[in-house]
Structures are given as structure tokens and as C-alpha cells.
Amino acid sequence: MLRKIQASQLEPGMFIHSMEGSWFDHPFWRSRFLLNDESQIEQILSSDVTRVTIDESRGKKLSASSKPLAVLAAEEAKVYTPKLAKVLKQSAQERPRSYLREVAEPVFNRLTPRERAAEVRKASGTIKRSRAAVMAMFEDARHGKAVKPRKLAPLVKQISRSVNIDPTIILNIARIKTKDEYTYLHSVSVCALMINLARKMGFPERQMHDIGLAGLLHDIGKTCIPDSILSKPGKLDASEWDVIRNHPQRGHEILTESEGISDVVLEVCLRHHEKMDGTGYPGKLFADNLSIFTRMASICDVYDAITSQRPYNAPLSASEALAEMMSWSGHFDQLIFCDFVDSLGILPVGTLVRLNQDELAIVIGESPSNYSVPIVRSFHSLETDLPISGKDIDLGRERSRKLVAVEDPADWGFPDWSGTSALVLSKSPAG
Ligand SMILES: [Fe+2]
Ligand SMILES: [Fe+2]
Known part of the structure; x- marks a missing residue:
């Protein structure tokens, strides 16, 4: 049973399931953990976190005399009428606040139609140039040539600029992909999504280059997958899946042999298919071993994939995709996912x-x-x-x-x- 409680009701032995607020509002690297001692509680109380959700199946229960703010997992489905009616009968002061x-x-309502049209043109140009540059880089990698990340720097800057003005413009254009350009435009999309998310999370501007480049290069290992598998309509067999699952390692090898690739880019390339619950690939790593950049990349990667037309699936709308991703327990970092939803508006x-x-x-x-x-x-x-x-x-x-x-x-x-x-x-x- 999950119970949302005030941070002041926390006791050692309780298992933290989530904390309200953005990533930077709480002092812990992990969002789910067992409270071992009072000092951790003090750290939470001295932060901006006021409400937390505890998982009673994994730690100490809330004492019978304490009242939770909400019980989040009911044993059976209940229709809204009786409970809602009770809430609605309360006086205005007692009614719940919208706290989310x-x-x-x-944002784009602030642009005039003419400014917006100009931005759409600029973003289209940026995407065209980025797609060509990513294609050339993947082609080099396919022929065993080293990747030169410096060539991509101006493009990351232009994508970052466009995202800053209005992320919906560049993301809208990059969502529409033909089968042949999917991998290249997917890289551009993930780059834009990563930068947009990083801004929402409060990363300093000097880190945007590495974060954006990680998005552009995360799937470079796909150059090693034969087209017959990559674009295959219908289901893949087990051996074909093995080839697909190998692309993070192949990409990591390509980037390791290239000069000037940062650790962030290398790590995102190798780990973007890992999941928080340890069921991802290639390392089956659990949350504790996944960096903040990897967690961001896995969200951006999946979101772009399921909102794009792919050989084997129809695209979901943005809001359907977010609802779908929200229902996958254990896949994503929940706090970063909340920031991601917020970052897209x-x-x-x-x-x-x-x-x-x-x-x-x-x-x-x-x-x-x-x-x-x-x-x-x-x-x-x-x-x-x-x-x-x-x-x-x-x-x-x-x-x-x-x-x-x-x-x-x-x-x-x-x-x-x-x-x-x-x-x-x-x-x-x-x-
Ligand atoms: Fe991938
Ligand atoms: Fe990807």
C-alpha cells in the first residue's frame, strides 16, 4: 500500500517510494530507498520536500494514530461518486488545493504568427542540416572511420537555440519521419528532448553541449545493424533481437575509438536501454548504477520512438505516449519523468x-x-x-x-x- 504523508510524519524504517518536487528539491540521489536513520529524515526536513509517498509493503507502516494525506493504491477499483461527493461537501477552505x-x-502564444512562421522556417533548416550531418557521421562510422564530434557542435547549438525559443516547433517537425530517415531524425529529436529536459531540470548552459551531443550520438551503434533487421516490418526473431540489443555496445566501441567524446556521451550511448528495475540491456543494471544522464536519455529515447511512425507500430499521440509511459512501472526514474512531462507542456x-x-x-x-x-x-x-x-x-x-x-x-x-x-x-x- 502506498501512502502519501507529510515529511514530518517520517520515521526510520519507512521505505520512501517518491518525494514531491523536482529532482533538485531533494537531497538524495535515489528517489526510492529505505530510511535507515534519523539523519536522513533531518536531511529531508531541511530540504524543500514537504510531502512523500511511502511504500508500506517494503518498510515500516504509518502508525495507526497518524493520518495519511492519501492512500494511493486501493485494493479494488472504486467509482468516484461517494468519496468525491464527500470532498465536495467540505467548505471551500477545506477543499484540496491544486498543488501540482x-x-x-x-509558450508559443507569446510569438506573433509572423515570428512563429520565421521560427518554423529556421527550425526546418536546422533539422535538415542536422539530419544530413548525422547521416554523414553514421556513414563514416559504417566505414570504420572515427567520429568527429566537433563537426556536430554548431548543430547542437542551433537545436538548443530553437528549443529555447519554443520546444514545440522543432519537436513537432522532427516527429514526422519517413522510414528511411527514422534513425537520423530520431537522433535529432532525442537531442532536442534531452536539451529541453535538461533546462527544465536546471542544468547549467555549459552542460547543454554534452547532453545534446549524447542525444545525437546515442544510437550510432545502429550503423552496425543490417537494414533488413532495422527496417523489418513485423516481428523480429530471437537472433534478430540479439543483433538489435547489441547496438549500445557497438556504439560505445565506435565512440571509444573516436577523439574528444565526453564520458556523458559514452555512458548514454552504452546505457540508454537500461531500466530502473534492472531488466534493461546490455548490463541489466539497477537504478543505483544508472546516472542522471542515462535516466534522462531512456525517457527521451522511448518517447520519441513511440510518437514516431516506425516499421512495426503506429505512432501514439504525445499525450497518449506520456500516459502509456507513466503506466510502465520500473522502467523510468519517476521524478525525472515528471520533469519530462512538465518540460513538454x-x-x-x-x-x-x-x-x-x-x-x-x-x-x-x-x-x-x-x-x-x-x-x-x-x-x-x-x-x-x-x-x-x-x-x-x-x-x-x-x-x-x-x-x-x-x-x-x-x-x-x-x-x-x-x-x-x-x-x-x-x-x-x-x-
Ligand atoms: Fe538505442
Ligand atoms: Fe534511440
Whole structure:
């Protein structure tokens, strides 16, 4: 059972499952661990972390006299009505606050249409040049030539500049890939995603070059995979999978033989398919042995892969991809994943939100006119405290309707939000 509690309720012996706040708000390198002594609790209390989630199946339980803020894993699915009604009957002061984040206007609304069009042109040029440079570099590697990272430096700078102005522009363009250019454009996308995430996490600008280059070169080992396997439609057999799984090591070998490759780039290349629970490849390494850069890369890599058209799978939309990735336990670092979601400004399908007309709604997709704005389905009026028959609202088109905040389902009495959201989504909207 997972329980969200105040940091002040922590006791030695409890197992920390997660801490609220960004990566830099808490003093520990790992996000999941057993609290061995009081000094660790003191460290947490002196940081910005005010709420934590403990896993009672892996450590000491919360004493019966202490009340948790929320119970996050219910044994059975519960529908929302009785609990939500109880929460809604509370006075305004007692009602839960939206603590996850107030929703900001998308960045690109600040650009005029003309400025935006100019940025789109510049980003297209950057992508074209980057794709050509990555292709040439992969070709060199295929012929046994050493990689010259200095050639890529100006491109990383241009990608970084574009990401800084508005990440949605370059990411939108790089998402559309033909089969032949997938590997090259995937490298450009992962570079842009890594830089965008690194900025969100507060990395200094001087590290952006290495982080971006790690994204550009992470899959260079794919030059050693025959095209018949890389672009094969349909399922791969076991021996073909072995060849695919070998690409991090092959890439690492290529980069080790090249001059001027930093440790960050080498490590990301070798470890980007490792998973937090030790089930990844090639090393089956557990979280404790995975650096922050590797953890960032594995998120960016998977996100780009599943939002792109690939030989064997249809692409997911951005919000579907985030919802899907969120459900894979043990794969990603959860804190970095939260920063990643934030860095894209996209709300995953199934996210609980509050609208300006005092309604609770659920994210069901992204607006075709603006992919950082969601389409939501309203399902409960806070004014009448009653469920309402769902209406689908494209917030990119209906300007009078605004998203006010992302809400924590536990705060609104949804202990099993996945069950509840499935219930809301299964009902057809009123219009
Ligand atoms: Fe890879
Ligand atoms: Fe990749």
C-alpha cells in the first residue's frame, strides 16, 4: 500500500517510494530507498520536500494514530461518486488545493504568427542540416572511420537555440519521419528532448553541449545493424533481437575509438536501454548504477520512438505516449519523468484537471490545432457538486474555456484514479 504523508510524519524504517518536487528539491540521489536513520529524515526536513509517498509493503507502516494525506493504491477499483461527493461537501477552505501546478499559457502564444512562421522556417533548416550531418557521421562510422564530434557542435547549438525559443516547433517537425530517415531524425529529436529536459531540470548552459551531443550520438551503434533487421516490418526473431540489443555496445566501441567524446556521451550511448528495475540491456543494471544522464536519455529515447511512425507500430499521440509511459512501472526514474512531462507542456491522457468554469475534467487527447493544448471531457460540476454528462471540449478552439490547474486525484477522493478515469472515458460524451 502506498501512502502519501507529510515529511514530518517520517520515521526510520519507512521505505520512501517518491518525494514531491523536482529532482533538485531533494537531497538524495535515489528517489526510492529505505530510511535507515534519523539523519536522513533531518536531511529531508531541511530540504524543500514537504510531502512523500511511502511504500508500506517494503518498510515500516504509518502508525495507526497518524493520518495519511492519501492512500494511493486501493485494493479494488472504486467509482468516484461517494468519496468525491464527500470532498465536495467540505467548505471551500477545506477543499484540496491544486498543488501540482497551475497551468501556464503555452509558450508559443507569446510569438506573433509572423515570428512563429520565421521560427518554423529556421527550425526546418536546422533539422535538415542536422539530419544530413548525422547521416554523414553514421556513414563514416559504417566505414570504420572515427567520429568527429566537433563537426556536430554548431548543430547542437542551433537545436538548443530553437528549443529555447519554443520546444514545440522543432519537436513537432522532427516527429514526422519517413522510414528511411527514422534513425537520423530520431537522433535529432532525442537531442532536442534531452536539451529541453535538461533546462527544465536546471542544468547549467555549459552542460547543454554534452547532453545534446549524447542525444545525437546515442544510437550510432545502429550503423552496425543490417537494414533488413532495422527496417523489418513485423516481428523480429530471437537472433534478430540479439543483433538489435547489441547496438549500445557497438556504439560505445565506435565512440571509444573516436577523439574528444565526453564520458556523458559514452555512458548514454552504452546505457540508454537500461531500466530502473534492472531488466534493461546490455548490463541489466539497477537504478543505483544508472546516472542522471542515462535516466534522462531512456525517457527521451522511448518517447520519441513511440510518437514516431516506425516499421512495426503506429505512432501514439504525445499525450497518449506520456500516459502509456507513466503506466510502465520500473522502467523510468519517476521524478525525472515528471520533469519530462512538465518540460513538454503536454498533459497525458487521463490527467485530472480543473476548468475555469468550476468543472473537473479529464484529458482525452491533444488539440489538432495546437498539440500542447488538450481536449478534455468534463464530468463533474463543482458549482452544483453533481456529476455532469461529459462534454468534450477542445481547449485549442474554445477560447472561453480555460484549464486552471492540474489536480491530484487523491486530493479529490479518487484513490484509484486509473479505474475512475477508465469509467469516465468509457461513457460517451453528451456533445
Ligand atoms: Fe538505442
Ligand atoms: Fe534511440
